Amino acid sequence: MLRNTFKNPLLSGFYPDPSICRVGEDYYMVTSSFVYYPGLPIFHSRDLTHWEQIGHGIHRPDQLDYKNCETSLGLWAPTIRYHNGTFYIINTFVSEGREARRDNYIITAKEPSGPWSDPIFIEGADGIDSSLFFDDDGSIWYAGNYISDEQLYEGHHGIYLNQLNPDTFQFEGPRYIIWDGKKTYSRWIEAPHIYKKDGWYYLMVAEGGTFINHSVQIARCRTIHGDYEICPRNPLLSHRHLPVLNPISVTGHADITDTQNGEWWMVLLAVRPYCGGHYNLGRETFMVPMVWAEDGWPMIDNENGMVNEEERLPNLPKTVYPPIPENDNFESSSLQMQWNTIHPPLDMFYSLTERPGYLRLQLRPEVMEEICTPSFVGRRQCHKDFFARTSMEFLPSTPYEEAGIALVQDDRFHYLMTVREKEAMLFLQLWKTEHGNRILLQEKALKNRKNKIYLSVQGHTESYNFYYGYEEQECIFFAENVDGTLLSSVINEGFTGTYIGMYASSNHTDSSNHADFDWFNYQGI
Numbered sequence: 001m002l003r004n005t006f007k008n009p010l011l012s013g014f015y016p017d018p019s020i021c022r023v024g025e026d027y028y029m030v031t032s033s034f035v036y037y038p039g040l041p042i043f044h045s046r047d048l049t050h051w052e053q054i055g056h057g058i059h060r061p062d063q064l065d066y067k068n069c070e071t072s073l074g075l076w077a078p079t080i081r082y083h084n085g086t087f088y089i090i091n092t093f094v095s096e097g098r099e100a101r102r103d104n105y106i107i108t109a110k111e112p113s114g115p116w117s118d119p120i121f122i123e124g125a126d127g128i129d130s131s132l133f134f135d136d137d138g139s140i141w142y143a144g145n146y147i148s149d150e151q152l153y154e155g156h157h158g159i160y161l162n163q164l165n166p167d168t169f170q171f172e173g174p175r176y177i178i179w180d181g182k183k184t185y186s187r188w189i190e191a192p193h194i195y196k197k198d199g200w201y202y203l204m205v206a207e208g209g210t211f212i213n214h215s216v217q218i219a220r221c222r223t224i225h226g227d228y229e230i231c232p233r234n235p236l237l238s239h240r241h242l243p244v245l246n247p248i249s250v251t252g253h254a255d256i257t258d259t260q261n262g263e264w265w266m267v268l269l270a271v272r273p274y275c276g277g278h279y280n281l282g283r284e285t286f287m288v289p290m291v292w293a294e295d296g297w298p299m300i301d302n303e304n305g306m307v308n309e310e311e312r313l314p315n316l317p318k319t320v321y322p323p324i325p326e327n328d329n330f331e332s333s334s335l336q337m338q339w340n341t342i343h344p345p346l347d348m349f350y351s352l353t354e355r356p357g358y359l360r361l362q363l364r365p366e367v368m369e370e371i372c373t374p375s376f377v378g379r380r381q382c383h384k385d386f387f388a389r390t391s392m393e394f395l396p397s398t399p400y401e402e403a404g405i406a407l408v409q410d411d412r413f414h415y416l417m418t419v420r421e422k423e424a425m426l427f428l429q430l431w432k433t434e435h436g437n438r439i440l441l442q443e444k445a446l447k448n449r450k451n452k453i454y455l456s457v458q459g460h461t462e463s464y465n466f467y468y469g470y471e472e473q474e475c476i477f478f479a480e481n482v483d484g485t486l487l488s489s490v491i492n493e494g495f496t497g498t499y500i501g502m503y504a505s506s507n508h509t510d511s512s513n514h515a516d517f518d519w520f521n522y523q524g525i
Contacts, residue, residue, distance in 0.1 A: 005310040006049040013382035014282030014497025017077035018267040019255045028112045035074040036340040048314045052321035053337045055113040057089045061344035067095045071410035072495040079131040092128045104130045120169045133194040140164040143192040155187030176225040191253045206253040213240045214252030244277040248307050261315045264290040278488035282497020326523045330359040343373040361504040363511040369433045378501025383524030384461040394515035395451040396421040403515035405455045406503035409487045412436040
């Protein structure tokens with residue numbers, strides 16, 4: 001790494017659709033989280049390159065009904081803004097299909113770390129990727145995507161604008177169409193953000209879909225609801241002209257901020273693919289410098305106009321935060337912020353207090369290969385190459401009970417390495433679920449019925465190795481070079497990334513049993 005540069009991505013792993021705002025010398029960012037809970041992770045920085053997670057926008061199980069959505073539905077692209085002492089997040093909750101029900105809501109907080117309010121749903125707000133703009137006259141505006149009734153071509157979407165009542169956050173006045181995709185024959189226009197600079201209203205959007213044609217486009221107008229002029233240099237940023245196996249690909253969905261020193265920076269999503277265009281880490285958060293040209297249009301302010309693995313540092317004082325510890329000994333009364341469940345646990349299935357110093361997972365009938373809330377506590381895979389280990393104490397009482405490690409893309413694509421009982425013996429089993437069909441890949445009889453075992457998984461970009469041990473420092477090969485493309489977002493055309501964590505199930509039977517995890521260690525290598 002060169003001096004006076006930072007390394008992309010800013011946030012490694014599944015952190016897509018970043019939105020950013022500045023309050024004085026502090027910067028705040030939020031990303032999508034789909035069905036994972038707590039939802040809408042919120043980050044803080046003072047130098048734009050070092051970030052600490054400070055909370056979640058959705059952090060109470062009864063705050064939002066996740067409706068048992070499948071993995072790529074749920075909490076889509078949020079926007080974070082600050083106005084007159086209050087932080088706002090506006091977000092689209094998608095259910096019943098990707099182009100079915102889309103409910104847009106606002107939550108507020110006095111501190112970005114929370115607590116955040118219950119959602120206020122905006123009646124009549126259809127479409128996705130909603131955004132807020134606070135104008136100089138005190139008016140509040142809603143910008144969002146819509147699916148055109150004309151459907152002149154595939155992906156014929158547009159952007160509309162509506163004023164919000166400042167007390168009720170409900171629409172008032174007419175709806176304005178400010179970018180109809182047919183004007184530029186644009187496909188899947190989404191992610192609108194409005195900014196005001198030098199008497200112009202600038203409208204930034206994503207266009208081209210969420211894969212290789214993804215891009216950032218911009219338009220402007222002298223009035224907020226007028227006829228927006230399309231930038232003649234669009235796309236403002238895209239890697240669509242490059243091979244999909246470029247080190248950074250699928251760039252789009254951006255938000256921008258100025259600094260207290262007059263610089264401008266853009267955060268956006270992109271992926272780091274491997275052979276076949278696969279990416280297990282999901283869509284990650286990157287950053288590039290931006291400048292306003294003499295003609296008033298913005299440009300990417302580097303040598304090639306692209307997202308690079310290294311960029312120059314912002315002109316801000318360096319502020320570093322402690323990294324997330326590699327090892328979690330579960331000695332707190334609540335989970336650290338990197339841990340998530342699939343849907344909010346309305347019926348609590350884990351405990352950090354029943355056996356202090358351990359994470360206890362209750363065995364429940366729910367199974368990973370169904371859309372449900374399984375007994376699973378996981379974290380994002382944040383590195384192409386990593387090593388993760390856990391110490392588990394578990395003694396199954398029936399052949400249906402299992403517990404161990406899960407590597408999850410969604411309910412239809414995942415790996416499970418679990419301990420089960422078979423013929424009065426304990427077996428370690430590796431299961432592969434592909435298109436919802438669960439197949440036993442490998443099993444091995446354990447040499448004794450001791451209830452403690454050490455389970456490990458090692459990732460190598462395109463494959464995974466699985467290990468076990470009877471002692472803490474012991475790693476015995478269990479399965480080698482297991483196909484990693486099963487966990488690629490491309491396989492299921494999904495919007496999330498791979499999660500790794502602890503799992504327990506009684507496989508559709510009743511059980512009062514549990515599995516205890518003493519610690520979990522994750523490190524990038």
